[in-house]
Amino acid sequence: MEPILSFKQIRIVLLLVILVLVIHHQFNDKARVASWTNPLFIAIYPVNAEAGESSQPYIERLEERDFEEIERFIEREGTRYGLEMNRPVFVQLGSPIQNSPPAPPIGGNFFQRATWIAQMRWWRWRFDNQGMDPDIIVLARYFEPTNNRRLPHSTGVEQIRIAIANLFASKSMHGENLVVLAHEILHTIGATDKYDLASGQPIFPDGFAQPERQPLFPQRAAEIMAGRIPVDESSARQAQNLQQVIIGPKTAAEIGW
Secondary structure (H helix, E strand, O other): OOOOOOHHHHHHHHHHHHHHHHHHHHHHHHHHHHHOOOOEEEEEEEEEOOOOOOHHHHHHHOOHHHHHHHHHHHHHHHHHOOOOOOOOEEEEEOOOEOOOOOOOOOOOOHHHHHHHHHHHHHHHHHOOOOOOOOOEEEEEEEEOOOOOOOOOOOEEEOOOOEEEEEEEOOHHHHHHHHHHHHHHHHHOOOOOOOEOOOOOOEOOOOOEOOOOOOOOOOOOOEEOOOOEEEEEOOEEEEOOOHHHEEOOHHHHHHOOO
């Protein structure tokens, strides 16, 4: 008597079951986050991205209070949109980690991006979260603060709630680092970029903090998912801290406010 299902068929069925479970979990997780009925727990894990000599002591001096401004920023902006929650997010600081996950593909196609996300799912499943069990994992990758240096592009992925933020290990850059961290954290809960990927210029109107301002330029603040303050039609300057940044209406809608 032949078996009802071959080994190949059983394997396909199991893979389909796993896929259905992943989709179900992702749908429920997305609905839970978008409801904002409970605060989100964010864990930041510092990484010495290039084993830099000055980066290590900087990382060792980091304290949880260094990231409290992110909590205050999201609370402040949530209040503007009627979010009735005193503390929408809690930020925790984990111990430094040594082994970073695979870097995201630069300019990769859909298949390469999907493969990387699958690798990141596997990495997160095996990751020792140091007993914190966060909703969102942030890898704060610190680099040496050399002059005129451009860092690799940071990324935040909603499907796996992981943000990879490339930062400078410099006290003078701490404010800008917080802007980058907040930007990538918001990516993990559904926010999209509001700047032109080629030029870096904020896109009008959604990438402007005050699109109705007359005259339009210069703007006084940055929209968080643009990250830069438009000076004129062709230039913008980096927001120096979270006091210079707001969450615009489109971003607010994307994250469920």
